[in-house]
Amino acid sequence: MGKNAGQGSDDGFPRLTLVLGGVSSGKTKFAERLIEKGKGQPVYIATAEPIDDEMRRKIERHQKSRGSSWRTIDAPFDVASALAECSPGDTALIDGTAVWLSNHVHANKDAAVACDELLKALEHADFPIVVVSDEIGLGGIADNSLTRLFVQLHGELNQQLAARAEFAIVVHAGLPLVLKGEMPK
Numbered sequence: 001m002g003k004n005a006g007q008g009s010d011d012g013f014p015r016l017t018l019v020l021g022g023v024s025s026g027k028t029k030f031a032e033r034l035i036e037k038g039k040g041q042p043v044y045i046a047t048a049e050p051i052d053d054e055m056r057r058k059i060e061r062h063q064k065s066r067g068s069s070w071r072t073i074d075a076p077f078d079v080a081s082a083l084a085e086c087s088p089g090d091t092a093l094i095d096g097t098a099v100w101l102s103n104h105v106h107a108n109k110d111a112a113v114a115c116d117e118l119l120k121a122l123e124h125a126d127f128p129i130v131v132v133s134d135e136i137g138l139g140g141i142a143d144n145s146l147t148r149l150f151v152q153l154h155g156e157l158n159q160q161l162a163a164r165a166e167f168a169i170v171v172h173a174g175l176p177l178v179l180k181g182e183m184p185k
Helices: 027-037 055-068 081-084 095-106 111-124 147-166
Strands: 016-021 039-044 071-074 090-095 129-133 169-172 175-180
Touching: 016 027, 016 055, 016 147, 027 039, 027 055, 027 090, 027 129, 039 055, 039 081, 081 090, 081 111, 090 095, 095 111, 095 129, 095 147, 111 147, 129 147
Parallel strands: 016 129, 016 169, 039 071, 039 090, 090 129
Antiparallel strands: 169 175
């Protein structure tokens, strides 16, 4: 990542953190609290679109719980461009890769190319980034080809993110389990 590839920021915050967990596991809340410990300006890169009333309410709850100190960039498709809007004094949270990748698959866009663009953008960023991602590999085999494609792409993306991350953690039932690196102070 950037000129300090593989190195944490000056305040000890990892350059790339991966926060994994299942749906409603507490991963986003954990990631937000992690970013709030850092010194950077928090930037929330939101991948969800308010496609129905339930999702609109969920987005509003997330925004309200974060408070006004966060800057939000909506990026249902182009997370790489959203990262380009950030500056070295920021700390970005991408929430999350499953929704983002699902947006690409459902829109019949080339999700593999989008994943490559995201990984390149992460490598060139010169500020800390926390990526929230669903751990979807614990379930059974999907019964349709679209879901199997999504699971395959997302599993590969998670593996690539974990390989690049200085710090990786999984959150189950709100409890963090460190997979790689040390918990930022």
